[in-house]
Amino acid sequence: xxxxxxxxxxxVYVIICAVGAILYFKSLAFGFSxxxxxxxxxxxxxxxxxxxxxxQTFTQGVFAAAHNTEMYYRPFLTISFMPExxxxxxxxxxxxxxxxxxxxxxxxxxxxxxxxxxxxxPISFLSAMVFVxxxxxxxxxxxxxxxxxxxxxxxxxxxxxxxxxxxxxKKDSALFLSIFFFACALFTxxxxxxxxxxxxxxxxxxxxxxxxxxxxxxxxxxxxxxVWFSLRLIALAHQPPMPAFEMASSFLKNIPxxxxxxxxxxxxxNLSVLPNLQNTTSLWGIAVLACIAVLVVFQVREKHExxxxxxxxxxxxxxxxxxxxxxxxxxxxxxxxxxxxHRLYLPIIGxxxxxxxxxxxxxxxxxxxxxxxxVWLAVILIFASITFIHQDVFSTRLTFWQNAVKYSPDSPxxxxxxxxxxxxxxxxxxxxxxxxxxxxxxPEETMVHNNLxxxxxARGQFKEAEQEYLAxxxxxxxxxxxxYNFGLLYYHMGDFINARKQWxxxxxxxxxxxxxxxxxxxxxxxxx
Numbered sequence: 001x002x003x004x005x006x007x008x009x010x011x012v013y014v015i016i017c018a019v020g021a022i023l024y025f026k027s028l029a030f031g032f033s034x035x036x037x038x039x040x041x042x043x044x045x046x047x048x049x050x051x052x053x054x055x056q057t058f059t060q061g062v063f064a065a066a067h068n069t070e071m072y073y074r075p076f077l078t079i080s081f082m083p084e085x086x087x088x089x090x091x092x093x094x095x096x097x098x099x100x101x102x103x104x105x106x107x108x109x110x111x112x113x114x115x116x117x118x119x120x121x122p123i124s125f126l127s128a129m130v131f132v133x134x135x136x137x138x139x140x141x142x143x144x145x146x147x148x149x150x151x152x153x154x155x156x157x158x159x160x161x162x163x164x165x166x167x168x169x170k171k172d173s174a175l176f177l178s179i180f181f182f183a184c185a186l187f188t189x190x191x192x193x194x195x196x197x198x199x200x201x202x203x204x205x206x207x208x209x210x211x212x213x214x215x216x217x218x219x220x221x222x223x224x225x226x227v228w229f230s231l232r233l234i235a236l237a238h239q240p241p242m243p244a245f246e247m248a249s250s251f252l253k254n255i256p257x258x259x260x261x262x263x264x265x266x267x268x269x270n271l272s273v274l275p276n277l278q279n280t281t282s283l284w285g286i287a288v289l290a291c292i293a294v295l296v297v298f299q300v301r302e303k304h305e306x307x308x309x310x311x312x313x314x315x316x317x318x319x320x321x322x323x324x325x326x327x328x329x330x331x332x333x334x335x336x337x338x339x340x341x342h343r344l345y346l347p348i349i350g351x352x353x354x355x356x357x358x359x360x361x362x363x364x365x366x367x368x369x370x371x372x373x374x375v376w377l378a379v380i381l382i383f384a385s386i387t388f389i390h391q392d393v394f395s396t397r398l399t400f401w402q403n404a405v406k407y408s409p410d411s412p413x414x415x416x417x418x419x420x421x422x423x424x425x426x427x428x429x430x431x432x433x434x435x436x437x438x439x440x441x442x443p444e445e446t447m448v449h450n451n452l453x454x455x456x457x458a459r460g461q462f463k464e465a466e467q468e469y470l471a472x473x474x475x476x477x478x479x480x481x482x483x484y485n486f487g488l489l490y491y492h493m494g495d496f497i498n499a500r501k502q503w504x505x506x507x508x509x510x511x512x513x514x515x516x517x518x519x520x521x522x523x524x525x526x527x528x
Contacts (some may be wrong), residue, residue: 319350
């Protein structure tokens with residue numbers, strides 16, 4: 001009779017899923033954060049509820065509901081929200097449930113990836129366990145829009161696993177699935193375009209860069225990229241491409257964020273929902289580079305190590321960098337860049353590969369080193385504890401933005417949105433205070449004057465509200481909400497001519513603004 005082994009694959013998947021489900025169970029009761037989820041979901045429910053709109057998602061930007069902000073093309077993210085919207089509309093439980101489920105699938109695929117990379121079961125299992133509990137990945141699970149990166153990881157991991165199967169077994173089915181999942185990854189997030197680069201790097205590291213292998217892969221990759229690029233051009237036809245100089249400037253400006261991000265991988269003690277460079281430190285990142293240097297030095301001293309070991313360590317670092325650095329290119333140089341932790345979801349796997357190749361990972365082979373096992377289990381326990389506590393900041397929109405302001409006080413976005421949350425809670429004094437703080441940091445921060453207008457309207461200060469709406473429109477003329485709210489103000493002031501003008505302008509900016517249509521119908525019905 002076969003002896004029971006907890007590291008047998010069926011049991012490993014059960015353990016990974018059980019740990020992840022227990023850890024993130026309380027996130028199922030969380031609400032919306034009002035950072036992107038209000039646009040992606042709350043303002044887009046009529047579209048998401050209709051499953052017949054699936055094909056339309058491929059011809060529009062992911063923020064199509066916001067109008068004039070279509071900078072990203074990610075149809076699979078939108079599609080992922082559609083079953084939940086069809087089942088429960090705006091019930092946050094369903095979206096959080098989906099996020100947890102995607103995370104568990106990703107963690108299982110991490111285990112499978114490490115097995116396919118020929119690491120031992122102990123290394124593969126503990127690497128997957130670190131992944132499922134890692135605090136820096138909390139944002140990708142507990143913040144609903146963070147699923148963009150966890151969903152990307154599912155497709156990238158599936159594609160790379162099938163790629164490994166193809167080069168090992170030369171099966172056409174594995175090739176087809178690898179290209180299919182690569183295409184799915186592209187339609188989830190543009191970062192996936194680095195998959196062919198990493199695949200070629202892996203083939204080179206294993207002396208398998210042969211024409212018979214690279215040709216079918218190349219044809220598949222270029223075909224998938226061609227389809228994606230063509231549909232993306234259609235979807236973002238009205239959005240001018242970002243000049244190469246601005247892309248380079250954005251990247252160079254944000255490259256110091258690499259230290260900030262890698263520091264959190266090893267020392268996840270300064271977590272924030274909206275971190276920026278001004279309000280953080282690079283000391284943890286410098287400490288990490290020192291640790292990596294030590295690992296490399298110890299590795300070099302082991303003269304029996306093969307060339308392939310060093311190349312795979314390099315491959316792990318390349319995985320981290322190539323999946324992280326594209327996020328440093330931002331479409332708007334005037335906006336203070338953030339370094340949100342969900343963007344580490346896929347890159348962190350590269351660090352796992354690096355460690356698995358190092359002596360810190362190899363000490364787990366055969367489970368012979370008691371102290372090595374104790375250290376790994378201690379890390380998992382500490383990380384799980386931090387994650388369990390940290391996820392509470394995502395529980396409500398107020399706790400989310402309070403955390404953003406606490407750790408990123410120099411972010412006008414954080415100040416602005418905390419003010420907006422206080423407005424929604426009808427705490428107009430605090431709402432005005434934080435809105436003014438946002439303007440002090442950036443006098444032309446979009447939406448702030450509109451928010452102040454709403455605050456003054458709630459207080460009955462119509463003249464002050466009028467000045468705020470005029471200020472908003474002066475530098476943000478395509479903001480449909482500002483025009484609509486301005487129209488409401490004029491309506492309450494009895495100025496029906498200007499109310500009509502503002503609502504007509506609202507519809508010129510956004511022809512699908514239903515409330516503006518209704519407001520004009522009301523004016524017509526009243527004969528005004």
